[in-house]
Amino acid sequence: MWRGAAAVLAANRTGASTVPSRSLYPHQWSWDSAFIAIGLRRLDPARARREIETLFAAQWADGRVPHIVFNPAVPLDAYFPSPDFWRSSHAPGAPAAPETSGIVQPPVHALAVWLVHRAAPREPGSLAFLARMYPKLVAWHRYLSEARDLGGAGLAALVHPWESGMDNSPCWDAPLARVVPAPRDSYRRADLDHGSAEDRPTDLDYGRYVRLAAAYRDSGYADRAERPDGARFAVEDPGFNALLIASEYALAAIAAELGEDPGPRTRRARELTGVLVERLWEPGAGLFLSRDLEGKAAKPPEYGAAGLLPLLLPWLPEGIAEALRASLRGPRFGLGTRNLLVPSHDLTSPAQDPRRYWRGPAWFNVNWLLLRGLRQHGDPVGAAALRDAFLRTAGATAFAEYVDPATGRGLGAREFGWTAALCLDLLA
Numbered sequence: 001m002w003r004g005a006a007a008v009l010a011a012n013r014t015g016a017s018t019v020p021s022r023s024l025y026p027h028q029w030s031w032d033s034a035f036i037a038i039g040l041r042r043l044d045p046a047r048a049r050r051e052i053e054t055l056f057a058a059q060w061a062d063g064r065v066p067h068i069v070f071n072p073a074v075p076l077d078a079y080f081p082s083p084d085f086w087r088s089s090h091a092p093g094a095p096a097a098p099e100t101s102g103i104v105q106p107p108v109h110a111l112a113v114w115l116v117h118r119a120a121p122r123e124p125g126s127l128a129f130l131a132r133m134y135p136k137l138v139a140w141h142r143y144l145s146e147a148r149d150l151g152g153a154g155l156a157a158l159v160h161p162w163e164s165g166m167d168n169s170p171c172w173d174a175p176l177a178r179v180v181p182a183p184r185d186s187y188r189r190a191d192l193d194h195g196s197a198e199d200r201p202t203d204l205d206y207g208r209y210v211r212l213a214a215a216y217r218d219s220g221y222a223d224r225a226e227r228p229d230g231a232r233f234a235v236e237d238p239g240f241n242a243l244l245i246a247s248e249y250a251l252a253a254i255a256a257e258l259g260e261d262p263g264p265r266t267r268r269a270r271e272l273t274g275v276l277v278e279r280l281w282e283p284g285a286g287l288f289l290s291r292d293l294e295g296k297a298a299k300p301p302e303y304g305a306a307g308l309l310p311l312l313l314p315w316l317p318e319g320i321a322e323a324l325r326a327s328l329r330g331p332r333f334g335l336g337t338r339n340l341l342v343p344s345h346d347l348t349s350p351a352q353d354p355r356r357y358w359r360g361p362a363w364f365n366v367n368w369l370l371l372r373g374l375r376q377h378g379d380p381v382g383a384a385a386l387r388d389a390f391l392r393t394a395g396a397t398a399f400a401e402y403v404d405p406a407t408g409r410g411l412g413a414r415e416f417g418w419t420a421a422l423c424l425d426l427l428a
């Protein structure tokens with residue numbers, strides 16, 4: 001299995017970075033590269049460092065880290081939306097090269113940087129890597145905490161479903177229902193050249209993704225610009241913000257390693273945890289819920305696996321970690337009863353679909369994060385069982401992009417980057 005996973009990362013390597021999938025995703029993706037680096041640190045720490053530094057070489061002047069860094073050698077029609085859609089090199093503050101998208105993805109990077117360093121702390125180059133990354137990570141977190149504080153309480157808001165990394169989660173159905181889809185003949189879905197239409201988001205979803213991304217682009221990627229009716233989306237996502245907080249703790253550890261005072265970053269992480277709980281915790285459900293900043297809360301609410309991710313945090317107010325662990329095993333997620341792995345969406349929701357992308361299948365990065373959460377909160381037995389199911393399922397599906405959570409049947413792409421990388425991490 002180790003050799004198989006390493007072979008996937010070798011095959012997906014393109015120059016200084018790694019693609020999620022040769023067929024479906026032939027460029028560099030932001031949170032994919034963070035997870036890929038977490039696995040690569042077990043194999044080749046220098047390559048893990050390079051993976052992250054290549055991504056941050058495309059950071060914008062305002063601190064944002066784009067969700068895609070395009071490889072100029074890949075034909076434009078291999079992936080949609082392509083660089084000619086985003087037109088980043090004409091956008092204020094974006095690098096002149098390479099071309100990138102203008103939206104972001106979950107900020108798992110500081111955590112990845114810290115874990116990469118911890119794997120080989122005495123290796124020549126590792127401390128210098130930390131020192132180079134620290135100000136870039138600080139700028140990235142500042143962008144999220146200032147420009148993206150659209151709700152005014154301190155959490156980062158998302159302006160596009162792709163930013164959650166969980167594109168077509170039912171959590172976005174209500175906020176997306178207000179978005180007027182772009183005409184179907186105004187773009188070409190390259191994803192359907194490689195993926196099966198039943199496993200991917202629908203045409204209606206895509207029309208809305210295109211509308212939102214085009215309106216954001218046309219505003220010059222300005223987060224507070226007025227956008228037309230039918231082209232607005234702003235949500236606070238518990239998964240994205242939990243990763244921001246986990247990364248704040250990692251920044252504190254990096255600061256200490258560099259001889260700086262970690263206090264302000266630790267305080268910020270705890271303060272943000274308080275805001276997360278105050279704004280998004282649903283005690284009745286034992287889960288965190290996303291908040292729609294443009295309209296009323298969906299009724300009934302939709303519970304996604306993102307609402308479990310705060311389990312990753314080292315400090316939570318009393319009772320919350322226990323409630324999250326109970327939710328993992330309860331009727332909504334069925335871990336250890338109905339399911340081998342944690343599904344991406346609530347099993348009791350009518351919107352649940354065990355094969356369609358982020359509406360039910362299990363994803364390996366989410367399961368890896370929850371496994372860390374179980375370890376963190378005193379459940380080594382649960383974590384060991386999840387690790388076992390993770391490795392067996394990834395191995396049996398040729399490192400699938402996602403799987404049916406009950407049967408483990410592989411779905412989406414195979415030889416998927418973060419699936420292979422996170423196997424290496426769990427095997428090490």
Ligand code: 9WN
Binds near residue numbers: 025029031032067166
């Ligand atoms: C849009 C690359 C990315 C992941 C996301 C996943 C999917 C892209 C797409 O693939 O999104 O960013 O084209 O569907 O949803 O989490 O980072 O693997």
